[in-house]
Amino acid sequence: MVNKIIGKIKKPGFLQDTLILMSGTTVAQLIPILASPILTRLFGAEEFGLLSIVSSIVFFLGALSALKYELAIVLPHKDSDADNVYALSVFTSFVVNISLFVIFIFIARPTARLLKADALTWMLPWTAVVGFFLALFNITNYYLLRQKAFKNVAANKITRTLSTALLQIGMGLAKIKYGLVYGFGMGQLAGNSLNFFRISYKKIINNLSLVKLIALSRRYKKFPRVSFPANVLYRLSVETYNIILPILYDMKILGFYYLAYRMTIAPITFIGQAISDAYLKRASDELKQKGHLKDLFKQLVYKVLAVSLPIYVLMFLLAVPIFTIVFGKAWYESGLYAKILTPWLFFRFIYFTFAQTYTILEKLNYTFIIQSINLTFSVIVFALAYFLQWPMLTWVTVFSAGMSLIYLGGFLAIVYLVNKQYKQAQKKGIVR
Numbered sequence: 001m002v003n004k005i006i007g008k009i010k011k012p013g014f015l016q017d018t019l020i021l022m023s024g025t026t027v028a029q030l031i032p033i034l035a036s037p038i039l040t041r042l043f044g045a046e047e048f049g050l051l052s053i054v055s056s057i058v059f060f061l062g063a064l065s066a067l068k069y070e071l072a073i074v075l076p077h078k079d080s081d082a083d084n085v086y087a088l089s090v091f092t093s094f095v096v097n098i099s100l101f102v103i104f105i106f107i108a109r110p111t112a113r114l115l116k117a118d119a120l121t122w123m124l125p126w127t128a129v130v131g132f133f134l135a136l137f138n139i140t141n142y143y144l145l146r147q148k149a150f151k152n153v154a155a156n157k158i159t160r161t162l163s164t165a166l167l168q169i170g171m172g173l174a175k176i177k178y179g180l181v182y183g184f185g186m187g188q189l190a191g192n193s194l195n196f197f198r199i200s201y202k203k204i205i206n207n208l209s210l211v212k213l214i215a216l217s218r219r220y221k222k223f224p225r226v227s228f229p230a231n232v233l234y235r236l237s238v239e240t241y242n243i244i245l246p247i248l249y250d251m252k253i254l255g256f257y258y259l260a261y262r263m264t265i266a267p268i269t270f271i272g273q274a275i276s277d278a279y280l281k282r283a284s285d286e287l288k289q290k291g292h293l294k295d296l297f298k299q300l301v302y303k304v305l306a307v308s309l310p311i312y313v314l315m316f317l318l319a320v321p322i323f324t325i326v327f328g329k330a331w332y333e334s335g336l337y338a339k340i341l342t343p344w345l346f347f348r349f350i351y352f353t354f355a356q357t358y359t360i361l362e363k364l365n366y367t368f369i370i371q372s373i374n375l376t377f378s379v380i381v382f383a384l385a386y387f388l389q390w391p392m393l394t395w396v397t398v399f400s401a402g403m404s405l406i407y408l409g410g411f412l413a414i415v416y417l418v419n420k421q422y423k424q425a426q427k428k429g430i431v432r
Contacts, residue, residue, distance in 0.1 A: 028162075031161040031162050032262075036326075040259070040327040044252075045255030045256055048255035048258050050178070050181055059134070059235075062138055063231065065092070065100075068228045069224065072220040076216070080207040084216050086143050089142075093139065097129070097132035108121050115243065117251060123178075134188045134191070137156065144199075145281055146281070159191055159194055160188065163187040167187055169183075223364070227367060232371075242254065248386060257396075261338075263323070264345055265345050279300065283296060283297075283357070287360060293360065294419065297357070315338070319339040337392075341396065361421055363417055374406050
């Protein structure tokens with residue numbers, strides 16, 4: 001029996017791909033978790049608040065500055081077309097980030113005053129530089145996924161998080177002011193170090209064609225037109241707290257919230273990201289071979305629920321005592337926020353694990369609708385908190401409950417689309 005299981009794992013396929021990605025992502029996610037008890041004793045809540053603002057801007061740019069063209073890298077049948085989509089993604093990200101660098105120079109000072117963070121006066125422009133390197137990291141990982149170089153993708157993630165953690169701890173021990181933020185920025189640059197040895201840039205350059213670049217930018221125009229706005233709305237709805245909380249409350253409360261969010265989302269997200277990465281490639285192949293995704297989708301949903309639900313239940317029950325013991329008594333408030341956020345993070349995890357279905361079925365308009373609702377709700381809740389002068393706990397509770405319902409609705413929409421596509425494939429006689 002054991003030999004049979006081992007044989008299945010060793011056999012090339014979705015399970016092996018997922019395990020490779022999961023192992024790398026597990027280590028990559030565990031590194032900042034293990035480093036956090038050290039960092040919370042080296043840096044105060046205010047510096048975590050500043051890191052929250054800087055990292056949210058960098059992640060925003062890293063995820064969106066390529067206008068989501070990177071999602072199309074796995075789709076072309078020809079490798080030469082994929083090379084051109086890769087180049088298109090990198091070029092787009094470079095132009096966007098260099099433009100924002102200039103803009104940020106002019107808006108840095110008023111932004112720093114608004115958010116009560118003087119360091120942003122000179123930090124804000126450099127977030128565009130770091131954002132480009134993070135975008136390059138993400139784009140290259142999609143290119144490696146197309147090549148099924150799953151071990152390289154896993155190693156890249158470990159390199160990035162390990163570099164970040166070591167730099168932050170080192171700067172904390174050296175008592176360097178803003179060392180938490182410096183370490184984060186330098187870690188994103190270090191994350192690309194191994195890619196120079198893994199990508200055949202000579203091959204990509206040889207395959208470049210202006211005609212192809214233009215043709216492919218038009219072929220995959222749905223990504224910048226639909227997926228990009230939807231992802232902007234998602235990022236704004238999730239990251240808005242970095243802008244609003246310092247205004248409504250203060251940087252210290254933002255630091256408490258940031259640690260709560262970071263620690264509760266990290267332990268389980270690595271599983272969802274690993275499954276999502278492998279699912280993107282496997283589901284694309286499944287659609288070409290079988291004409292539908294229903295069987296694969298159904299199998300994975302049950303497995304994901306079986307793994308994630310017990311973890312989130314334990315997280316809800318034990319968040320407060322764990323935070324107090326692990327991070328110190330000063331971080332009790334973070335544990336309380338973590339407990340309240342758990343239902344939202346569960347439904348968010350389920351939704352985003354399978355959100356690539358929208359990409360595969362080219363139904364990107366659904367993501368736009370869902371994220372529009374998401375952002376609208378976030379704005380309404382922040383407005384209510386401002387005008388009614390809600391305490392922080394009230395805002396967190398209302399926010400978590402509303403977001404839970406929104407992401408549940410988004411997942412049910414994915415189920416609907418998978419079933420609808422299956423029925424259409426049956427009518428056309430292409431189900432195999």
